[in-house]
Amino acid sequence: xxxxxxxxxxxxxxxxxxxxxxxxxxxxxxxxxxxxxxxxxxxxxxxxxxxxxxxxxxxxxxxxxxxxxxxxxxxxxxxxxxxxxxxxxxxxxxxxxxxxxxxxxxxxxxxxxxxxxxxxxxxxxxxxxxxxxxxxxxxxxxxxxx
Ligand code: DQA
Numbered sequence: 379x380x381x382x383x384x385x386x387x388x389x390x391x392x393x394x395x396x397x398x399x400x401x402x403x404x405x406x407x408x409x410x411x412x413x414x415x416x417x418x419x420x421x422x423x424x425x426x427x428x429x430x431x432x433x434x435x436x437x438x439x440x441x442x443x444x445x446x447x448x449x450x451x452x453x454x455x456x457x458x459x460x461x462x463x464x465x466x467x468x469x470x471x472x473x474x475x476x477x478x479x480x481x482x483x484x485x486x487x488x489x490x491x492x493x494x495x496x497x498x499x500x501x502x503x504x505x506x507x508x509x510x511x512x513x514x515x516x517x518x519x520x521x522x523x524x
Contacts, residue, residue: 381422475513476494
């Protein structure tokens, strides 16, 4: 059975009420419920973790080793400057797919750079809540075809 961890970084617990014009009106728990249903369709096991703390996200990435086959990761604003998270992604042999609800290439210039993406398998950005769902599909396909 494929095991996928969906990891969400800072402020993503505020989805639904946070800048809905940018991030949509769907809350994180609703997104996660949709992902659980999709994982069940694929016979995959899914775990969720959201944290506003960099160290907690690093711990979670390290702890995926031996427990998960892939990670779908929205690092939030850490995307743009956390070398520590990038190193954590590089440190594990579990493939990580970076996702963003908004199109980070089409916003403020500081968001155009992801320091984490080079350590990831790939990046999905700009499809709203669907980015999570596409990330899960990519993770399942990646692990299945590997
Ligand atoms: C985000 C994009 C980041 O720039 C921002 O800091 C977030 C959310 C997204 O999903 O679009 O917190 O990762």
